[in-house]
Amino acid sequence: MSHTPPPPEFKRVIAAFPLPGQVLSATPYGNGHINETFVTVVDVGRGTRRFIFQKINHKIFKKVPELMQNITRVTEHLRLRQPRGLALVSAKDGQDYYFVNGGWWRVYDFIEGAHSVETIAKVAQAREAARAFGEFSAMLADLPGGRLHDTIPNFHHTRSRFEALRRAVTADKTKRAVEVKPEIDFAFAREADTDVLLDLLARGEITERVTHNDTKINNLMFDNETGRAVAVLDLDTVMPGLALYDFGDMVRTAACSTFEDDQDPSRMKVVLPYFKALVTGYLESAGEVLNATERAHLAFSGKLIAFETGLRFLTDFLEGDVYFRIKRPRHNLERCRTQFALVKSIEDNLKEMNRLVAEVEKARK
Ligand code: ADP
Ligand code: GN1
Ligand code: MG
Numbered sequence: 001m002s003h004t005p006p007p008p009e010f011k012r013v014i015a016a017f018p019l020p021g022q023v024l025s026a027t028p029y030g031n032g033h034i035n036e037t038f039v040t041v042v043d044v045g046r047g048t049r050r051f052i053f054q055k056i057n058h059k060i061f062k063k064v065p066e067l068m069q070n071i072t073r074v075t076e077h078l079r080l081r082q083p084r085g086l087a088l089v090s091a092k093d094g095q096d097y098y099f100v101n102g103g104w105w106r107v108y109d110f111i112e113g114a115h116s117v118e119t120i121a122k123v124a125q126a127r128e129a130a131r132a133f134g135e136f137s138a139m140l141a142d143l144p145g146g147r148l149h150d151t152i153p154n155f156h157h158t159r160s161r162f163e164a165l166r167r168a169v170t171a172d173k174t175k176r177a178v179e180v181k182p183e184i185d186f187a188f189a190r191e192a193d194t195d196v197l198l199d200l201l202a203r204g205e206i207t208e209r210v211t212h213n214d215t216k217i218n219n220l221m222f223d224n225e226t227g228r229a230v231a232v233l234d235l236d237t238v239m240p241g242l243a244l245y246d247f248g249d250m251v252r253t254a255a256c257s258t259f260e261d262d263q264d265p266s267r268m269k270v271v272l273p274y275f276k277a278l279v280t281g282y283l284e285s286a287g288e289v290l291n292a293t294e295r296a297h298l299a300f301s302g303k304l305i306a307f308e309t310g311l312r313f314l315t316d317f318l319e320g321d322v323y324f325r326i327k328r329p330r331h332n333l334e335r336c337r338t339q340f341a342l343v344k345s346i347e348d349n350l351k352e353m354n355r356l357v358a359e360v361e362k363a364r365k
Contacts, residue, residue: 004028006038006053009101013053016091016098017107020044026053031118031218032234033324034060039110050110051089055103060323061236064104066149068096071106071235077143078136084111084230114221114230120254125227126274129254130281132229133215133246138286140210140238148210148239155213155237156245158194158308162187165311168318176318180333183314186340193304197244197297205293211241215249243286243294244301250278251302252309256342260309263334265341270302270349276356283364295361299353303346310339 006013006026014023021043029039029052036055041048061067071088078085089107091098098105120126154160169177169184177184200206212219212232219234253260255275258267279298283290316323317332326332346353 004036007055007101007103009103010038010053012100013098013105014040016093016100016105017051017089018092019051019089020049024048030116034236050112052108052110054106054108056097056106056236058104061151063149063151064097064099067151067236068106070148070151070238072096073143073145073148074140074235074238078139081139082231084114086111086231086233086235111221111231113225114223116218116221116233118218118259119256120217120271120274123273123277125222126254126277127281127284128222128227128229129217129220130247130250130278131285132220132232132281133212133250134282134284134286136232137209137211137243137246138289141289143210150239151236155239156241156305156308157198158304158311159198161308161311161315162191162194165315165318168315172318174318174320180314180317180336183310183333183336183340186343187307187311187314190307190343193307196300197242197304200293200297201242206242206244206291206297208240209243209289210238211243211246213237213239213241213245213249215246215253217250217253243290244297245305247278247282247298248301248303248305249309250282251275251299251346252306252339252342254278255302258338260338261331261335262338265334265337268338268341269345270342270353272349272352272356275299275302275353276360279357279360283360287364295357296354298357299346299350302353303343303350306339306342306346310336310343313339 010026019042024041024043026038026040030037034057038053040051040053056064058064075086075088087109088096090096165187214234214237220229221231223230255271255278257269257271262268313332313336321332324332
């Protein structure tokens with residue numbers, strides 16, 4: 001899927017929301033792999049105001065009204081504690097989304113004076129990112145109204161992701177398996193990792209919490225002046241999950257040396273000072289809720305989520321690039337290779353990473 005300009009029905013979408021003036025422009029925006037995001041500039045007389053319009057990927061999110069119910073509950077709960085957080089604009093009919101021409105649309109206020117990043121630039125930024133995602137989860141611990149909907153069942157069920165790869169290899173729909181034998185072997189050699197957290201969960205040694213489940217670094221906005229994280233974005237996958245999935249995805253995207261799709265996987269390594277900063281920041285805001293088993297698996301979680309994400313990219317490559325948006329023909333394979341390089345680097349550094357966790361914990365006492 002490519003990032004295309006707004007579709008013809010966009011005029012009807014605009015008309016469905018109570019905007020404060022005429023729309024001057026609408027442009028594809030951001031680097032998300034899933035939804036179609038547009039920034040829209042609106043003329044408000046003595047200036048302009050921006051809004052984010054998003055076409056929700058309903059091939060991936062099958063029950064959009066349930067998903068939007070989750071987002072509404074979460075954004076309303078966070079409003080007081082995160083004043084610049086994500087805020088939905090309701091449609092004129094009072095709904096939080098608008099359905100037209102087979103597509104589901106939502107609108108957010110554009111978060112001004114802040115920016116998202118694709119990679120971490122300094123230690124303080126890694127610490128702040130982890131503090132913010134940890135705080136996000138901690139603030140949702142008392143979310144009223146019962147369990148959130150599962151917007152994608154088994155989203156971080158690594159065993160299921162592994163079995164999906166196995167099926168894709170067997171089916172070999174696109175006849176690409178032959179060119180990815182080393183990656184398939186790499187994945188199959190690590191099958192045992194897929195069950196580690198699931199087994200701990202089944203034994204009650206770790207617990208389910210409300211988690212974000214997509215704590216990729218570009219799903220966070222930092223204030224342009226202070227560098228403080230002001231908003232957590234991309235709430236489509238906020239649902240019951242494991243804190244370690246959130247922490248692991250931060251390691252994958254913030255404690256690493258390059259972009260997730262660097263075409264040269266040899267450039268991808270775990271960055272230990274950033275890892276330590278993530279541990280420090282996460283324990284600062286979520287440390288009180290994590291139990292000893294969770295804390296003992298912080299380093300492993302990074303390996304697991306890099307592995308799981310690599311599995312997903314490889315599966316998508318074998319299935320013909322049907323899930324993640326791609327910008328070039330072998331994009332998913334490149335992403336997979338770079339993720340697997342990170343897995344390898346974490347394996348090589350696991351002992352030191354666990355030592356860093358212990359060091360941070362000791363300093364907290
Ligand atoms: P996807 O699910 O496709 O990743 P996101 O919701 O993460 O979609 O949005 C994609 C990108 O758009 C983000 O990484 C961010 O840069 C930008 N973005 C999203 N929402 C806002 C917002 N309310 N204000 C400013 N930028 C936003
Ligand atoms: C997707 O939506 P985005 O780009 O923030 C994906 C994540 C993957 C990530 C890999 C709903 O995240 O799970 O980790 O790509 N989101 C969904 O970059 O599948
Ligand atoms: Mg995103």
